[in-house]
Amino acid sequence: MGNRDFRIEPQRLTPREQIRRYRALAGEHIISLRNLWPGPADYGGLRQSWLKDLLAGITVGVVALPLALGFGVASGAGAAAGLVTAIVAGIVAAIFGGSHLQVSGPTGAMTVVLLPVIAKHGLGVIPLLAIMAGIIVVAMAVTAVGRSVELIPFPVVEGFTMGIGVIIALQQLPLILDAPRGESESTLMAGWQTIQQADWGHAWQPLAVAAAVVAMHVIGLRLVPRWPLALISIVVATVAVVLLPITVETIGALPTGLPSPQVPDFTIGMLQDLAGPALAIAALAALESLLSARVADGMRPDLTPSNPDRELMGQGLANVASGLFGGLPATGAIARTAVNVRSGARTRLSSVTHSVVLLAVMLLLAPIVGTVPMAALGGVLLVTAGRMINLRLGRTMLTVTRADRNTFLLTFGATVLLDLVAAVLLGLLMAGVMSLRHMATYSVVARQNLPTATVEGVVDWSPEQRHLRDAVAVFRVDGALFYGNAQRFIDEVNDIGGDVAAVIIRCHQMRILDASGAVALDTALKRLRRRRIIYVIQGMNNSQRRTSVLMGATEERHHVKELSEALTWIDDELRTGVHTKMT
Template sequence: MSKMQPKIISTLKAYSKDQFFKDLTAGLIVAIIALPLSIALAISSGVTPEKGLYTAIIAGFFVSLLGGSRVQIGGPTGAFMVIVYGIVAEFGVAGLTIATIMAGIIMVLMGFLKLGAVIKYIPHPITTGFTSGIALVIFSSQIKDFLGLKIGEVPAAFIEKWAVYLKGIGTFDPMTLAVGGLALGIILLWPKVNRKIPGALIALIVTSALVKILNLDIATIGSKFGEISSALPKLTVPEFDLVYIQMLLPAAFTIAILGSIESLLSAVVSDGMIGGKHRSNMELVGQGVANIMSGLFGGIPATGAIARTVANVKNGGRTPVAGIVHSIALLLILVVFMPLAKMIPLTALAAILIVVAYNMSEWREFKSLLKSPKSDVLVLLITFFLTVLVDLVVAIEVGMVLAAFLFMKRMSEATQVNIEDFDASEEKDGVPVEVHRFDSVDLIKVYEINGPFFFGAADKFISALGELGEKTDILVIRMRHVPIMDATALHGFKRMIEICQRQKTKLIISGIQDQPYKVLEKAGLIDVIGEDHFFTSAVEAVDYANKSVKAHKSGIDSRVL
């Protein structure tokens, strides 16, 4: 069970001066990495640049202060870009604030309800499908700025967007493309020069200086947003409207689920790197509080950022102090250097997000999943195409429902109801025990259920009951391989009992496990069947059945047996 205590409490008990300097170094480096990403993600999400920094500062601080991971770095990520853009387009920034706070509340509740471990049950094809879909949408959203297309407002829908791009491709600006290409080249090649300083930051500095010195006529943050505020984020409580809440609830749930998946995945990855173990439920609480505070201070949704978390670990960060340092450093950058951000070319930011999209795409994983069973491939492709062509919320909902139905179908196929004459053997204490053939096979039928006995498989059992002849004197149900049964299976059991009572057929249960027994007991069926008709092994059931048949033929009342 995940301990409900922030990781910072346990990590500071044996904190040292040497570790502080390592955390300080890691925090400063991660802040430099987060700076261009936060600005780029904010702009592409449909909000002003400083809101990206507000998110990294506020959310990043609370993720480290209250989270369940030693090294998690929180902030805005590409996964939220699509849904945030959609919320802003439909409900404005006020709607986004409400959705962010609601998502935070949902995540806090998930943490306190101990749902941290439940997130792992979301099928891998779904996460890969919507992540790859988001990557394609992010890439598509950057084409206009990267090429400098003069085409006005771009539609939000994927197909319409590319139709506009193709129609206006002749309006691209060679100089804008050249600067964007330069930024892209720096981002890709800079790691060969220095891995400590992120290539994205170097790309922004070089291209901004180039545009300023050469006075190039290229779109910048300043030309699009005007002066950039360096003011500290202010606490603002939005006006919650019931109608707004109802309309934004699906989006809030999507943000909460998406944020939970990404943050816990990031925590698992970092655990493997440092040999630690995060507290999943506490992590959800920390992420939830971080999103609530981000919304209250003008930020956008946040989650654990895998790339920044990995950078933190690689640079020596081992406690939440590194994440707090990263937030403080970004706060200083906001106050001192934010006005300079107006010189950043939009094409350079587009180049950064194109790289982010490529890293998110997981195309190798996507390709390998295409070799999976057809049902998994179906879930993968449907989730991917719905994310790209319709909506992320719809994609996750449909993907989960489809995956659940396909899982139930596979489970029902794995569960078998066999009718046999009981010429078999079974093990008792690991030793094979011969189960002898019944003396009167025509009067006895044996049904063996193999696998989970639930609603997906209950119809097989009910259909098999149709083969129960009127001459059957004894029906033996072998349940040694039934770990669980549900209400539908219980209904099938009741029907079986009614048939047996109508045809005066004696019912015997063999090898029933704890959970199915408790289900029958709670329903009062143990007394109906008769507790003396339950046997731990098939050997005992066979002996009892043979004695009953002999007694019946001899005219002895079998009820005394």
């Protein structure tokens, strides 16, 4: 039926029933905490996929090595701190995290956050900062904050993913050109500075190595798509550089050995000073890790999706462990996670292997791995970035709806031009604004004529009431009456002729009434009272009626349930002339 004058009311619970419900919810949450820890299901299917997982882990370990060293240097803590972070945080997050495919370690976004903290408080606070941020992230996991990632709209995730792909590609320019990295905090500007500083008489050599790696991937994906192409291309490129007269930068000397774990020195004043930065780092670690895990789920929808709360637990513990070993704050890394997925990983064994490979490199293979060309690693990451930039899906996002297009473009642009946290927040803000705009657009405030069909049947003025047809204005509010359409409601209701003696406001299909909507209702009704026009509100549910009365917009006597009651109420009021006494 088109004009349904009834709705499904939410269940109303007594205080005792509410207490029982909250106890049950608390019990369910305590039971769900058991799912935040490792179990045998984490390695389901390992017998069939162990070889692919090992190969993927080795590939990611080789790719992650220069990134760990580079981010350690970029943060000011040194290459050793970056490598320690990748090893310790990587293995802890792999075991305790909620994603089968996530690879964790130091990231560029975290480096940007750390630089001003180091400038203000010194390098020695970084391990303590990692521990504090880790404890905060663990608290997020226990309180089920991770599930909120499900509220992030698809255009935000896709814009974020494609923006990260562009950033990853730009970050490889120093590697594939053997040029100094730009000093700008903006990845885009830093890339342009790198191009300007490149020595093109020499840059063609690393550029050729990177191009060869990309070409091997393109050809290999067509001929042998199941092979570990990243690892193969790196080995081939390394051998070629050793045998041919090519001069390119290599990984070089590596630190050896892990430091002993210890709790950093701290004071109460230091904890208070670092509380703000620790909270910011925790927010970035949680956000980047959850989005990275979500992107990985999208790349392998055939696998069990990640558990967001457990992922936060793993990342929190990983940061605490990294701080105890003198490392940096860590987070899930989209670039390394994407390499892991594309290399054929299926279980978390690959992420564990990645950390073991880094540890083995530190202890045993540093001289050999030191000969790997940086340009070859840049080529591998260029391929990974290209796979993250889904142009077909991007074109679709531009043509679906204006809201999706605006949200997608804003998130993408902010990811490239600003930073990851700002990009997601701006994307969520745009999505929220467009949702409110939609709600306001599809919320109807319109004049209605009788007769009309209701659950009572066709309702119209009786023969004795027909003289009221032109004297009573009927308005219908569908959807929501909230701050997005409050003024429109006021204007519509008060735009009536001078011959109108009464107004019926039908709210039987109104789903939302907030405080702003109640104030708008109060404003409209006050103007009606000044014109000595009587009114009645029909069809509000109990919650809406309570809001209206508490905000002083209406009195209980002005509310009726059915339209037929509203007609009778108006007729009685006009007959008795009560409206002439109203002020």
